[in-house]
Amino acid sequence: MNRSLILLAPFAIIASIGHAQSTTAGPTRASDRLALARELQNRGDLRGAEQEFQQSIAAIKKPRSLEAAKTLAAAGVFYQDIGKFAQAEQCLRKSLQISSERAGRDDLGLAPLIANLGWLYVETGRTPEAKALNLASWVARANAANPDSKYRSLLQQSLAGLYVLEGHFDEGEEAFYRAFDHLPNNGNHSVEMALAFNNFGLVCMRGGRYYQAYTYLENALNLTLEFYRPTDLSVAIVKENLAEAYTYAGDDAEARRLFDDSLAVFEQRCGPNCLRTAEALARYATALRYLNRGEEAERLETRAREIRRAADGIVGVSVDVREPDPKR
Numbered sequence: 001m002n003r004s005l006i007l008l009a010p011f012a013i014i015a016s017i018g019h020a021q022s023t024t025a026g027p028t029r030a031s032d033r034l035a036l037a038r039e040l041q042n043r044g045d046l047r048g049a050e051q052e053f054q055q056s057i058a059a060i061k062k063p064r065s066l067e068a069a070k071t072l073a074a075a076g077v078f079y080q081d082i083g084k085f086a087q088a089e090q091c092l093r094k095s096l097q098i099s100s101e102r103a104g105r106d107d108l109g110l111a112p113l114i115a116n117l118g119w120l121y122v123e124t125g126r127t128p129e130a131k132a133l134n135l136a137s138w139v140a141r142a143n144a145a146n147p148d149s150k151y152r153s154l155l156q157q158s159l160a161g162l163y164v165l166e167g168h169f170d171e172g173e174e175a176f177y178r179a180f181d182h183l184p185n186n187g188n189h190s191v192e193m194a195l196a197f198n199n200f201g202l203v204c205m206r207g208g209r210y211y212q213a214y215t216y217l218e219n220a221l222n223l224t225l226e227f228y229r230p231t232d233l234s235v236a237i238v239k240e241n242l243a244e245a246y247t248y249a250g251d252d253a254e255a256r257r258l259f260d261d262s263l264a265v266f267e268q269r270c271g272p273n274c275l276r277t278a279e280a281l282a283r284y285a286t287a288l289r290y291l292n293r294g295e296e297a298e299r300l301e302t303r304a305r306e307i308r309r310a311a312d313g314i315v316g317v318s319v320d321v322r323e324p325d326p327k328r
Contacts, residue, residue: 197216
């Protein structure tokens with residue numbers, strides 16, 4: 001499962017793709033299927049959600065169409081949200097390719113795709129790929145063209161993460177705080193600020209800045225608890241991240257307490273045999289191995305493997321949609 005909290009839901013992204021070209025007047029079967037997929041994901045049914053996305057992509061009739069780009073973008077954010085980064089990259093890249101062909105490579109309607117790709121590369125530590133997106137240029141153009149756009153904060157956070165990966169922590173932290181300017185009410189006391197604190201805490205861990213990670217993630221948890229119940233999945237995700245920061249900072253007891261709390265939420269909300277629970281078990285096991293608690297880690301790893309084996313039917317999506325027939 002993805003450890004970040006994505007700020008842009010699939011429909012926020014697809015609404016901006018080809019924003020000047022859309023001709024759909026109402027809900028379509030494809031949009032209904034995407035909505036169902038998101039609903040299943042929110043309930044923790046990743047198997048059902050993935051199947052809906054796969055069927056949506058398989059049903060694409062015009063592979064270079066706006067509908068194809070939107071469907072792939074939604075699938076890409078889904079895979080990014082659950083931590084299947086290879087599939088996420090495939091979908092987002094293909095959507096970006098199709099959208100660029102339709103609107104031009106510099107169209108600002110592509111910015112949400114750039115923002116999510118940038119964050120994907122930052123979260124997975126792929127500095128060259130993040131750098132190749134020219135995030136600073138996209139941030140500057142987005143700031144000048146559309147000051148109220150919802151995607152500007154994630155663009156700015158991706159840029160901040162890139163600076164940290166390159167070893168420029170102070171510059172990254174400054175860029176991160178500029179992201180608050182793009183949040184509702186400048187991010188003051190908001191869910192969006194909680195998400196931003198969580199995401200930058202992850203960037204700090206990626207850069208080995210564990211004290212700073214702990215500080216940002218503590219802020220994220222405190223804010224998240226103001227907006228969500230302690231048994232909400234968003235709270236569990238932040239607790240997992242904070243537990244990891246405590247692990248590497250050497251506070252074993254607090255790390256284990258937070259891992260136990262978050263795992264209990266995943267088991268209760270998603271079910272003891274859900275893939276989300278398996279990912280939580282695996283992550284807890286990794287921390288236990290770092291703490292030299294191998295026997296405990298092995299028990300969690302065994303359970304995670306059993307859950308994954310039972311879900312072997314879940315496979316990665318193929319995004320090699322058909323090329324148009326040159327004879328037509």
